[in-house]
Amino acid sequence: MPAERLQAALGAPVSQGLGQAEGARVASYFLQDFSASLSDGRLFDLQLIDAPHLEHIEGAPFVVARLHLTPPPGAGADLFDIH
Numbered sequence: 001m002p003a004e005r006l007q008a009a010l011g012a013p014v015s016q017g018l019g020q021a022e023g024a025r026v027a028s029y030f031l032q033d034f035s036a037s038l039s040d041g042r043l044f045d046l047q048l049i050d051a052p053h054l055e056h057i058e059g060a061p062f063v064v065a066r067l068h069l070t071p072p073p074g075a076g077a078d079l080f081d082i083h
Contacts, residue, residue, distance in 0.1 A: 001030075003054060003061035009033075014063060018053055026052040026063060035083045036069050044080065045070040 003014050010029060015022060027048050036044040049066040056062070071077040 001063050003063050006063050014054065014061075016054055018051070018063070023051045023053075027065065030065050030067070034067065036080050037083065038072065038075055038080055042072040042075060044072065044077075 006026065006029070007014050010025065014026070018026065030052065031046055031048065034046065036046070038044075047068045047070070049068050052063050052065040054061055055064045069077070069080075071080070
């Protein structure tokens with residue numbers, strides 16, 4: 001996510017190092033505002049794989065986090081929506 005957008009969403013600046021408290025706040029934001037679902041509305045389980053961190057992508061600052069998506073029990077993961 002562009003760091004500028006995240007700062008606007010959180011109402012606070014995002015620092016270069018993303019300390020433990022700030023990283024936890026960013027992780028919480030990602031887990032609350034990101035979702036994936038099947039066409040019938042069932043949601044995927046989300047797990048944070050690593051802590052959010054700042055990266056420069058094509059010269060712009062982005063906050064990056066990796067999430068693991070697990071489909072609902074008995075469902076495939078071939079087609080889903082990301083919100």
